[in-house]
Amino acid sequence: MEDVAYRRVVLCFLVRPGPGGHEVLLGLKRTGFGAGRLVALGGKIDGPESALDAAVREVEEESGIRLVPAAVREAGRISWSFPAHPAWNMAATLFTADDVGQPPAASDEIDPRWYAVDDLPWPDMWKDAPHWIPAVLAGRRVDAHIVMADDDEHVASAVHR
Numbered sequence: 559m560e561d562v563a564y565r566r567v568v569l570c571f572l573v574r575p576g577p578g579g580h581e582v583l584l585g586l587k588r589t590g591f592g593a594g595r596l597v598a599l600g601g602k603i604d605g606p607e608s609a610l611d612a613a614v615r616e617v618e619e620e621s622g623i624r625l626v627p628a629a630v631r632e633a634g635r636i637s638w639s640f641p642a643h644p645a646w647n648m649a650a651t652l653f654t655a656d657d658v659g660q661p662p663a664a665s666d667e668i669d670p671r672w673y674a675v676d677d678l679p680w681p682d683m684w685k686d687a688p689h690w691i692p693a694v695l696a697g698r699r700v701d702a703h704i705v706m707a708d709d710d711e712h713v714a715s716a717v718h719r
């Protein structure tokens with residue numbers, strides 16, 4: 559990684575069994591960074607809180623779903639470098655959790671819905687998503703670094719460490 563600061567964020571993938579296979583809770587981001595894209599629930603780690611606490615907090619803020627920290631599993635890490643906008647660089651701790659049966663509620667920031675894992679709407683997501691989300695959803699640990707192209711949209715390189 560380059561010698562620039564990476565903002566610490568978390569992403570949490572809730573999963574549940576569905577009639578046609580597993581489903582994952584993703585949200586259409588309405589505001590802020592990545593608005594218009596379908597993303598996993600998550601956001602910035604606040605000051606001294608742990609990544610796990612941030613994941614539990616962000617899931618509740620963005621969907622109303624209350625998770626018990628002990629039921630949230632760490633799933634690895636991913637970082638994104640935006641060479642054209644280094645201030646956007648982020649390093650995410652990844653988590654997965656089983657659904658707790660509480661219906662997701664939309665907020666001003668994000669509209670969360672369940673999607674079939676085997677039929678994800680990739681064009682609606684970040685272009686790097688196919689490089690790492692399938693592994694997370696297959697239960698494998700991810701440790702990846704993505705360098706975005708200068709358009710901040712396409713993937714220049716994806717390295718699995």
Ligand SMILES: Nc1[nH]c(=O)nc2c1ncn2[C@H]1C[C@H](O)[C@@H](COP(=O)(O)OP(=O)(O)OP(=O)(O)O)O1
Pocket residue numbers: 567568569589590591592597599600601602638648650684686687
């Ligand atoms: N290339 C990329 N691919 C991806 O799948 N997710 C990315 C990504 N680059 C950033 N993200 C995610 C990580 C992070 O959870 C999110 C942006 O962080 P935030 O949700 O905190 O942003 P906001 O600007 O909405 O923050 P607030 O308005 O302070 O809530 O975007």
